[in-house]
Amino acid sequence: MSALFITATGTDMGKTYLTRALIRHFRSQERPLHAIKPVISGYEARRPESSDTFLLASALGLPWEGTTADTLSPWRFAAPLSPHLAAEKEGKTIDEEALLTFCAHQMRLHEFLLIEGAGGAMSPLTSTLLNADIIARLHIPALVVAGTYLGAIGHSLATVECLLSRGVAIKGLVVNAPHPASDASLSDTLASLRRFSPVDCPILPLPHAAGDDTLPREVASIAELVS
Secondary structure, X not given: OEEEXXXXXXXXXOHHHHHHHHHHHHHHOOOOOEEEOOEEEOOOOOOHHHOHHHHHHHHHOOOOOOOHHHHHOOEEEOOOOOHHHHHHHXXXXXXXXXXXXXXXXXXXXXXXXXXXXXXXXXXXOOOOOEHHHHHHHHOOOEEEXXXXXXXXXHHHHHHHHHHHHXXXXXXXXXXXXXXXXXXXXXXXXXXHHHHHOOOOOOEEEEEOOOOOOOOOXXXXXXXXXHO
């Protein structure tokens, strides 16, 4: 059994894009794996096909049935807010022990498990715990997704420090470049992170592919970090 937590420097950094790419890569290698996104906000029950949960199910080759969302994302909330706030909007709370138990159970069930967080590593996942705290309590390594926007370098370094302070092993830092025009070039961002990163881990690019059916060649190098 092995597992990896996919987190990021913030929201909309490309966690789901990377998770799906890794799923597709490993499935093409016939490696057994599973993926979950235990907590999701901004989930539209009437339009599940627009959700990250649906995208993960599709990458895994799972049919979208009545219980699919429950098995991949048991904690779903409508408001596009930090999960603890989205839960409060519905008069609910996220039981952190139940969340940890769910993740641990999935880790036991599957030979290899990808766990995608909600928001960034320093974002609250429950009323008392950040994503980083959950990763630390699961005792699994993290793969961090960053961007190339103005401020991305500082956010990336702060995220790495946050994880290291909790004893989380960092498998790598993936710099996602989803837009052709960025505030800083991908190459400059990579070079700066390699220069200033407080941990000696691979720092790799992940340019977005032109089409959904195209698997970026860089995914193979990223997959080697977690194989």
